[in-house]
Amino acid sequence: MNYEPVPQLKPCPFCGKTPMMKWSLDKPIIECANRKCEIQPSTFLHVTTDNARKLASIWNKRKEDE
Numbered sequence: 001m002n003y004e005p006v007p008q009l010k011p012c013p014f015c016g017k018t019p020m021m022k023w024s025l026d027k028p029i030i031e032c033a034n035r036k037c038e039i040q041p042s043t044f045l046h047v048t049t050d051n052a053r054k055l056a057s058i059w060n061k062r063k064e065d066e
């Protein structure tokens, strides 16, 4: 597994909490870990990359795209 450093993640656009990056098999996933968040967005459904830095940049872009 590749735990390379990643850019700081922007807060969840729905609840403002800092999201968590975790690993599922060999894929990084960024998701909101706040159980009270209505949406709890996750990159799991949208993004399939094994590059944590790329994933982080996709997460950080989401806020403006949606």
Ligand SMILES: [Zn+2]
Binding pocket: 012, 013, 014, 015, 016, 017, 032, 033, 034, 037, 038, 039, 040, 041
């Ligand atoms: Zn949230």
